[in-house]
Every structure is written in C-alpha cells, then in structure tokens.
Amino acid sequence: MTSSCPVPHPETERVLLGHGSGGQLMAELLTDVITPELGLTAPLEDAALIGLNQVFSTDSYVVTPRFFPGGDIGSLAVHGTVNDLAMRGARPLALSLAYIVEEGLPLSELRDITRSAAAAARAAGVPIVTGDTKVVGRGAADGLYVTTTGVGMRLRDARPSAAGAEPGDVVLVSGPVGLHGIAILSAREGLGFDADVSSDSRPLNDLVAAMIAAGGADVHALRDPTRGGLAGSLNEIAAASGVCVEVVESAVPVPVPVAAACDLLGLDPWHVANEGCLVAFVAPGSADAVVAAMRALPEGAGTAVVGEVVEGVAGRVLARTLVGSSRVVDVLVGEQLPRIC
Amino acid sequence: MTSSCPVPHPETERVLLGHGSGGQLMAELLTDVITPELGLTAPLEDAALIGLNQVFSTDSYVVTPRFFPGGDIGSLAVHGTVNDLAMRGARPLALSLAYIVEEGLPLSELRDITRSAAAAARAAGVPIVTGDTKVVGRGAADGLYVTTTGVGMRLRDARPSAAGAEPGDVVLVSGPVGLHGIAILSAREGLGFDADVSSDSRPLNDLVAAMIAAGGADVHALRDPTRGGLAGSLNEIAAASGVCVEVVESAVPVPVPVAAACDLLGLDPWHVANEGCLVAFVAPGSADAVVAAMRALPEGAGTAVVGEVVEGVAGRVLARTLVGSSRVVDVLVGEQLPRIC
Amino acid sequence: MCLGIPGRIVTVDDTEPRSGTVDFDGLRRPVCLVYTPEAEVGDHVIVHVGFAIALVDEEEAARTLAVLRAMPDAIETELGP
Amino acid sequence: MCLGIPGRIVTVDDTEPRSGTVDFDGLRRPVCLVYTPEAEVGDHVIVHVGFAIALVDEEEAARTLAVLRAMPDAIETELGP
Amino acid sequence: MKHLQEYRDPVLARRLLAELRTTATAPWTIMEVCGGQTHTIVRQGIDRLLPAGMRMIHGPGCPVCVTPLETIDRALAIAARPDVILTSYGDMLRVPGTSGDLLSLKARGADVRVVYTPLDAVRTAAENPGREVVFLAVGFETTAPANAMAVLHAAATGVTNFSALVSQVLVPPAITALMDDPDAQVQAFLAAGHVCAVMGWTEYEPIARAYGVPVVVTGFEPLDLLEGVLMAVRQLEQGRAEVENQYARAVRRSGNTAAQDAIRRVFQVTDRTWRGIGPIPASGLALRPEFARHDAAVRFEVGDLVTRESPDCIAGDVLRGTRLPTDCSAYGRTCTPRTPLGAPMVSSEGTCAAFFNAGRTPEHR
Amino acid sequence: MKHLQEYRDPVLARRLLAELRTTATAPWTIMEVCGGQTHTIVRQGIDRLLPAGMRMIHGPGCPVCVTPLETIDRALAIAARPDVILTSYGDMLRVPGTSGDLLSLKARGADVRVVYTPLDAVRTAAENPGREVVFLAVGFETTAPANAMAVLHAAATGVTNFSALVSQVLVPPAITALMDDPDAQVQAFLAAGHVCAVMGWTEYEPIARAYGVPVVVTGFEPLDLLEGVLMAVRQLEQGRAEVENQYARAVRRSGNTAAQDAIRRVFQVTDRTWRGIGPIPASGLALRPEFARHDAAVRFEVGDLVTRESPDCIAGDVLRGTRLPTDCSAYGRTCTPRTPLGAPMVSSEGTCAAFFNAGRTPEHR
C-alpha cells in the first residue's frame, strides 16, 4: 500500500486499545516502537535476567472492574508478577507495589486492595518491601492502577525460556483455560451476563518449584498465558524456539461455562486471558515425572498433556481439530471484540 | 470531633489529590491505609533493602505535561528511580519500565519518550532490562503514566538512611531548589506563565558515589527532595532520626525565577519538587571532604552548606529567617495550591 | 447467519417487551423473548443478539441425533489428512 | 491585602481590555493593564490576580530605600532571641 | 451445552465423512452462504476432509463483508460528531472505510461503544439524554427482528435520541443474483439456519426450482454442516433440487411469524448495494418513513461521501465464490487481518480472514 | 526582583529593629489588618523580635477567613450541580463549609477548577458554552477591580454562562467595628498596602481622628513591615494619630481612580456578615441589579442553607484580635491545617494556620 493509494488504511499513528491486548498489534508496538529504542531484543520472556541467576519482572494492572469473582486488582498484581518470575524458574524474593490512584477513590477500597495484595504476597511467600502512591485528578484514571515489580533468584538447574522448546517436547497445560478473562467479562456491567466462573488468579511459584525439582533442566519452556491467552503463549514459544507445535483441540481443558460464554460472545477461549495456569514444554523423558509432580499440587491438579513439538514450519502452532482435521492456531490481532454476527 | 458534631469535617473517606502531594495527607495515607496492611514500618526510605546490600525502589510518574523544559516523563522516570537507589548509597544495576498508555496517544510520542528514557538510562549507566505496556481506553488515563523500578547494590561503606542523622551533622544541599516544580508549572497551559526555568531532572548516582568515596559511613542521610520539596525531606529526616535541624534561610539556593514564581503564585519554594538535587547529612569531620567531592562534579557544583543538626525538639526543623528570627519549617498539608489572596 | 446458540429459559420476567433469563450451561443472560411468546421456563431457545429467535423443537432434535447416531461406523484410515 | 508583586512591563498588547506581558525576574505572565492606563513598557507595576493595580513610583521607592539605608547600624547583641 | 455439544462429536463426524465419501461420485461444488458456517468449516478444517475434488465455496453471508462502504463511511462521519455515541456490534469496529475504521476513530476521541444487543443501545440513549445515540444496524434477516424491536421500543418509550443507521440485507435476492452470474459455479446451497429460523424456507423453493439447485437449511455445528453437505450431495447424486431442512430442531417452514411481523412493521424492502458485489434489486431493508425520527441517515447530514475501495481487492469475486482469497495478489501481503484492505479480511468469519487465520497459502488451499 | 529583594535585606532589618527598640518606651499593641502581612510577620518571625511587651495583633484581613459560611455553603451547593464548573482562587478550596470543602466535593466528582485571575474564569466559560461557569468572587478591595472587570468583560462579550458568586468585603467598616468593640486593645493599625493602592487612604483619615489611632499604610516585605511598625510606634510615642504612608512606591492618597470607577460600575455597597465576626453594616460589595444575569446568587436557586459552625472555634475573637489561636481549646488538637474547624486554620496566612505552621504552642507564643 503506497501512501497515494486511495484505500482504507489502518490506524498507524496512534495507540489503539488493541495495542495492549497481547496480540499481533502489541507485538508490533513492542517490535517497532519500544524495544528498538531500548536496545532490547524482542521481549519474549516473562522476566529478565540480571547477571546469571537474578530475575526481574514488572507489570502494570489496569483491570476493570477492580473486584471480580476470584480476586481483585491487588491479588492479581501480586500473582501476575510472582508468576512471571516463576516462569523463568525463579524463586521470588521481593515485590514492589506502585499505585496510581484517581482522586475520589474510597479510602476503604484502597485499604481492601492493599490488604488483598498483602495477603496474596504472604500466601506466595514473598514480602512486599517497597511501594509508591501517586494521585491523579478525577477523570485521569479509572479508579486505580497497580504496578508490581519483582526480583527473584533462579532455582538450581532451572533454565526455562520461551526460546527453549525442542523437537519432541511434550506440551502441558496446568489447568483449565479461559477462566480469568471470562470472570472479568462477567463482572463488567455493560455485558450484562452472569457466569458460574471465577478467575484462576493464583501464584504458581510452588508449582514451578515442584516441576523443576522433578524435571530440572528438562523443563524447557514455561509461560503463563495471560494477555493473548493460550494461543498467544504457544505462538510466542513456537516463534522464539523456532519449532512447530501441534495441540490436540479436545485435550485442552476449557470449562463448560467458559465455552458457553465464548460461544455466546463469539470469542475464542484460546485467546482469553488466564492468571493461574501455565504452559510447559518438557523433554519427553521427564514429562511423566513433571506431570506427576504438577498433579500432586492443587494448582496443578488439572494438568493436561495437550500436544507436542512436531516436525513442521518453524514458529507455527497447529491444532488437531475435533473432526480430525488441522488448522493453524492464530494469535489475536488487537482487542478481542465480541463477535456477534 | 464526634460524628454527631455539627461542624465542618474534612474529607476522610476518599482519596484527595493532596494525598499524592508528598505532604501531611500523603503521610497519613501511608500510615493509616497502606503500610499497616503491608506490615511495613513507616516507609521513610527512598528504597528498600533486600538482604544486606541489595536495594530496590519503585515509583510511578504521572507528570503533566509529559514534555517540559529540561526533560520529559521518560527521562524523569529513569532519573527518579536511579536517584532513589542512589539515596540508599547504591549503584543502580537494572531498571524496569512499565507504561500505562491512553488509547489515542500518538505512537511518535511513545517512541520519543522511550528514546528519552533509554538515553537517560544510558547516561546514568544503568540498563533498562524489562518492561510492560498496558493500554486503557480514552479518558481512563491522561496520555501516559510510567512506572520504573530499580535494583542496585550498595556501595562499600555506604550506610545512608533517613534515620541516620546525628547531632552535629552538617546539612548540605547539592544544588538550587524548586526548579523542577516551577518548570512543570510553567509548562502547563492553564497557568499561562512562562519562565526561564528548566527542570533539574538528572541522575545523582555518580554524585552519591563521589560522596561515599569521600565520606564513607560519615554520609549519614541522603534524600532527594522530590514531592514535598526540601521542607518535606528535612522534616522526614528529622523525624526518622529523632533530631532537631536548623537551616539558615539565606543559605538555601533558590534561583531568582523560582523565587519570582513562588512570590507570584504564593507558593513556598521549599515545598516545590526537585528531581536533580539531594539533601545530605554528613558528620562534621567529613563535611569538607564531601563538599569538595560534590563540587567537583557538575551536578554538585552548586552544593551549599545550609544548616546543621542542633539541640532541640526531636523531629523539628527550624529556619533561621532573613531577619534573624526563627520559625518552624512546616510540611505541606495536601496539594500546594496557588495562594492568591 | 450470525452467531446463535441454544440456552434454557430459567425465568420469564414480567416486562414489556417480554423477556427472561436464559442459562447457557452456567452462564446466564437476560434475553428478549418477544419473538418466542410460546416459550416457557425450561424450554430451550436459540438466542441471537439478545433475542430468542426460535424455540428448539426437542423432538426434532432427538430425531436428528438419532439419524446421526445410526450412521455406520467408519474406518479410521479412510480419513485424512 | 493579598499577594501583589512588582514586575516590569515588557510588552503592551493591542487588546481590549488593555493588557501586556510583565516580567518578574525571568518569569513572564500576561497581565491586564486596564487599571494602569499610564503604564508603559519598562515601567514597574504591582500585579494582583492578573491585574496591574498600581504603577510603581520609582522616586518614592528610591526615597524609601534611602531612608532605610541611612538608618544607623545596630549592635548585633541587641537583637534576640 | 445441550443442543450444541452433541453436534461436535468427533466419532459421529468421522462417520458422516465416511458416508459422504461413499455417497459422492463427482467433484461437487457447494456454497455455504453464511459467514458463521464459513467460520466452523474453516476452523474445523472440514473442507480439507471432503472427498477429493469436492469444494466448499464461501458465500456472501457475512454482514461485516457486505455492508456497503458508503454505510461505513457514513457511520464514521456520524461517529466523528462530538454529540454522538455510536454503538455497534463488535464485528463492525475494524471494517475499513475509505479513510479508517471505527476503532481508529475511537482512538482519536470518538465515543464508539460495543453493544451485545440493540436494546443496549436504546438503554444507552435513555441514560444519556444529552447525547445522540446511533446504532449501526447491519446484518441479515437474523438481526432484523432485534433491530426492529430496538426501534419500536425507542419509539414506544419516547427515547428520541436513539436512531439506527440501517443497512440490513436479505439472502434470497443475493442467491438469485449469484445464480444469474454467468460464472456461477455453485451446484448446491447450504442455507443459513438462523436466517431460516426467522424467515422459514419458502423463499428458497422457487430458487431451487428455477435454477435446479439443491438447498439445505443447515445449522452451525460441525455435525450440522457435515450432514447438510451430505444431504446436498445426496440430492445432487440423485438429480434432485429441493429445499431440505437439516436444522429441523430450530427451523420451521414458515419461520418465526412474530419476528417477520416486526420486521414488516419497521422496515420496507429496498434496493441495496452489497460491498464487493454491487447493487442487487430488492435485497435490503430500510426503515419505513414513519420511523424517520429514528433513522440516522435522515437525522444526520454528513455531506457528500466519496468512497474508494482498494484497487487490489477482489472481494467481490471472493464473495461470489468465483475466486479464492489465495487468488488475490494482496492476500497475506499488503492485506492481513492487521491491515485489511477489504472487508472479508476483517471479521474472523470473513472468507479472507478465515483463510489467513487458518494459515492457508496458495500452495495449500 | 526589583522593588522586592531590596526590602528583604537582613542588615537593614536589623537596623530597623534596633531603631524600634530605641524608639519604643511602652508595650504598644499594633494590628496589621492584612493576611498577607500576617504571613510575612509570622514566617519571618518578626513579632518575636519586637521589643519586650510589644504585640502584633493579626486582624481580619484574610478573605479566606472572613468569607461567610453561608457563601461557602452556597458555593458548595452550586458546585455540586453537574452543569456547573466552579472556579475559585486556590485559597478557597480548603475552606470548611458546613458539610465539607470544595476539594472534597471535587474528589466526589464536582468540576472545581483553580484560576489565577477571574479573566481565566470568563475564558473557561467562553470555551465551555454548554456549561455554567461560576466564579467565587471573594476578597477585599484589592480583588474587587479584577472581579469587576471579569463581569464587565463577560457582559461586553456576551459570555452569558459566566456568573460570579460575590462576597467582597471592605476594610474601613471592619476597622470601625473593631474599634467600637469595648474589648478593643489595638492602639495603632498597619493598613494594607494593596487595598490602599486601589482605594487610597482618605477613608482612614476619619478613623484615625475619631478613635485617635495612628494608621500606617504599609507594604508586605520584611522591611516594609518593620518600617510600618516603627512609623506607628513613633506616632504613638509622639501622641499623634495620623494616616501615614510607608508604601509610597505603590500607594497614592487617592488610590487608583480607574479601578475605583470599575468597582462602582459593577458593585454597590451592602451589609455583610463576616465569618467569625458577625454582621457589619455597609461592609461589603454586591453586584448591581443590572448585572443580575452574571450573579450566581440570583441564577442558582439552592434552597435553604442551614449553616453551622464548630462550637469550639473562637475564630471571631482571633480575628478581632481579642484572643490568640493558642487560646483556643481546639487549636492543634482537633483543629489543624489538615482538619480545620474554622477558616483561620485554612490558608497559610490565616492567623491560626500561621501560628500552627510556625510551631507556636501556648507556652511559646
């Protein structure tokens, strides 16, 4: 498309909501705008390494509504960063908690969210050691935004990386997918539905510790499929590792109400965000031991073997469909909009 | 005041803008709402210690406008966190950079700010190793908010702490005060003034390294007088250290246009934010060496001896006034509102 | 065309136009029932953009399924790819 | 009462009501000059809530300062506390 | 979900495919008209399991694809007004107009909101009396009853700041136009189950007769589609050309008469230009004049609209089924779901997007 | 800054203080009327340097302090209306009304904006034609010309959505009321330099004569104040009671006649209740009836206001100079700048806040 081409042109000058949705637009934003300026290579990992064994990760949380079935923005912000550290095989050591508060927020709500963040941190065994609070005027935020940052120390023998998947690896999912995103949607006023769904938001550091204990360096890749969902994480690992992944559609655990909500709204459950499960690529020799270790913990009880790394186009994720055919598993473009027609 | 008391009552149920202004309201918010829930002791330090020598600090930046004389939100966010690490005597090791972006922000602006943050980090000798980008809908943010978090390692012999000031300590200020806050005000549309003032935003880690090299453990307390200004930092150190501080009003370097803006708007220059100077409390035996080391660097060229720790009411800061009298140096209550009448 | 899925009516409300709540296996949504005046609590309806556009005929559904289930089994290897 | 500070007029603009820019030692602000019709560029005015409410009389200022500066010096120890 | 999960059974799917292979003796070409059916077919890879030579052609049944460019441009112009809240189904937000889409306009400050049902748009209007709430009322016969009820409800409750920008389209005239095309390759149709749930299937009987094409009213799940294809192939093999109903659990011959009544009360038949295809007589619905106060096209003067399509886009041929997306020179290069040049690349059931998302390349169609 | 920095010279300040000690032979009591002067005195600790026994009493010259509670409550009620943008000088935002202050109301959603000059409020109105912009027009004779010009400018340019909630007050009637108080302890006044820059000092001549009190028109810098005190003490020592002008660089005997004309065009003298003090005849300015369309008190019906002050607050005595803040049982306990019970604890030049911020305790007054 040349600039004189009199055709529809997509927005390329401004940030769209979809730039934050963990899909293709987001990848483009990072690749085109952010990482070249920072001199970073593609930010494929959940957390960065500092030196040999220290791990460092940050995330901002802007979830609406702030309270939802299964959690709130405070606990979510703790779990999210704890999990990003865990995805690099790290034991979390300390967290920071930074608030951006909109003028007018009830103090009681701020207290409740802080209490929830503190409880989540305690439960994950990580202290919140420092923080910050900024207040912006009415209308300059939507109530409260939270940024957590964590430092951690890699566990012995832990080397998981999005670029670590190898041919033959077994692909695991630690629990049902789509719960968090659907719980958030169901808690929103506008969509007017109500679902028997709670967010899966929870810390996964103990689960990862158990996996590393069982599989050591054979745990090749770990990822928590948050924004962009399962499809996003699988594609990121396939791309970073240069492998082809095949997933069996019927093996992926999608809870019934999640499937119903996706059917109703025209969403793809594999694109829906999760906050309490992980995708793992494990060398076949250690897969049984890792699965057993995962299933021994409550947060891994629903672990499913969903696929494997196969011969094929590098960076591609395939699904074996219900009817026995195959399709390419796509990443989200921008925001996931309810498909109605 | 009982609840049946038919008298004016201040807002106690909601967050006010003033809760973010680094004054008394902010202290109240931290003490009453945040720190008890987190189980932290009063968050008096710029950065937390993890273990013996690792330092960890976070801050969110919500400055309006995003570009101002002397900097922008990107460079500011880097300097702010680098400086908070430095105030604990640490060499910064790595930074994270988290964005909350309002839908509609020009991508070019995001690129410019990222470039500026990267340049600031390079200049300070600290890599930005990880980041995050969230997008919120139109009207749910004011363009862009930035949260930086840093980890650092304490320099040998460095022990500065807000609680470290001792009787007899010499009080130093590394440069002119009030520049940042007035530069921001002058860049705002609404106030309609225009000043020959640039923000002092800059990294202070080299300055601190020079101070520690010269004074070692005799550098008792360091603080960058950001929100709450010089008066806030002095009061915090006086309170945390349980000492009485006396400052000589005429010794504090207030640039002429800062004084003019404060006179015009009825602001107190000691309450205005800074982003490129520090307050130091140094044992008298090392004061000359430290001052000499500071003045040898551009960012410390304007170092002034402004006061000392005296006998007196613990936690109180006194000013020797121009006319030779004395007054208590107060902390800001809430936001600093232009005083007109 | 367009997305329409079956759900079970769990309440019929006293509103104008006629509406109720439809359950989709654990997800409930208010649905306008004005075009299915005969539908009652317990019935399945096909819901499209918030409207029930058809009442599911249970007998026909059973018949369709019976036909499908009566189909002879296939040999796996015939199928590809 | 009320905050009023002296600044020097640097421009007089062609507006209704009369206004201009006043410099306060490196800080400039638009100021309404309607109440100091006689004030010109270079003059000092006292500005209060965006209005020049008085033209500074340089001669009187010099006289006041001269009086103050003529005052005999004091002995430090007389002053307290 | 009952009446859903059963139709996704992989064992039954295999049996249906085996039966289809046994039944089909020729390389039949069948068109599913509906974008929802296209979605299932492409996502489940059903077309790749068909007997050798047999083809599914994906028809013009995606409202996102066929809504005229002029309507999109009009919606953009109306949405740009500061007093307007433009409401739409999520699907329409990324449809390219001549100079952008609604999502980009939103990023530039327009108040654009997604609704799940048009009644939500009426409620938004009631809640924002100082604003004009415009609903982009597109779709086939399925959305028409809902959109009609929104207008009736607004009129009845005096919500005068609600209006609809209507571009409803009708399936049977489109099928007729397709069959009149000398390039027509379609030998049988799967009619869209939900359209028929509303309208019944009597309109298809003259088409089947006139053109000698089997028409099978079909549901949306994998088994529905496989059975629909099988029923069509059986007719073809037997030389029949009738209307049959695979989707009997939801569709009656006369359709939903209450819904049809509402459509008739609110709308009247009009000529309509289909994006990519061109004008088709009597193929659309417009608001009746008595609802002019709820007609956004009447209420908002937007001046002359100059519409321009990409010269590379062959969406018309794709929608008519005469060419595949992979035949388009822009496909996967300048035209991707991220940067759609034509509407069929926008919605995931748009034919081009369905192909792209499934990783279809010219080699592997 | 020229005409500012010179009057902060510490050496000259010491000379003035020495001269004052030499001159004063009795424990004179002098009131500075103006809050701005109070601010300098307290911040510089000037009163603590005065000869033993000599006292400065801080007068009622802070508009934040004396604006009637009823006006604050009315501003709160108007600001709570969704169509209103309430504009105010920053000082007024924390002044406690009966049930809150403007800052809290803002946190609860009201659109409250700080302006530096009333002309900004008029501009805000011009820029927001769909909203009502109300300016809280308080202050003494200094702000009156600016506020008058805002009304004249809005009227001249047809900015009909601008209105002012006026509670202007006048100094001379207040001084008269103070001197009529049987508890009056004031022996001399420092008149407020900027009030006199506008009004001149002829109004003070009858007061000086009638009550036998020296009045010195005084500026705001440390040297101004010290010289003003010295001039008052000289009169007292010499038994004179005249109006003298310390602030000759800015104040002429007749004041600023252009400004006085504007005040007279827009305002008329009215009785006014001073917060903490009570009603004082002819002590205020109200908009003339011909500006009713710009009069917020006329335009906004807010129903009956029930105002209630804290029973602990002795602000009236403080403002009259008969008691010190440190005499108040609430001072520093339930009443602090963070939780002001009365207006003098709000603005940093309010007498109670000035005391508090300077760390004054009953022991160390």
Ligand code: SF4
């Ligand atoms: S691929 Fe794109 S350009 Fe080609 S026909 Fe499809 S929508 Fe048009």
Ligand code: SF4
């Ligand atoms: S200290 Fe407070 S309560 Fe006491 S007089 Fe002053 S304002 Fe009133």
Ligand SMILES: [Mg+2]
């Ligand atoms: Mg992650």
Ligand SMILES: [Mg+2]
């Ligand atoms: Mg992260």
Ligand SMILES: [Mg+2]
């Ligand atoms: Mg994360």
Ligand SMILES: [Mg+2]
């Ligand atoms: Mg901080």
Ligand SMILES: [Mg+2]
């Ligand atoms: Mg909000």
Ligand SMILES: [Mg+2]
């Ligand atoms: Mg700091």
Ligand SMILES: [Mg+2]
């Ligand atoms: Mg910090």
Ligand SMILES: [Mg+2]
């Ligand atoms: Mg900081």
Ligand SMILES: [Mg+2]
């Ligand atoms: Mg992230």
Ligand SMILES: [Mg+2]
């Ligand atoms: Mg904004």
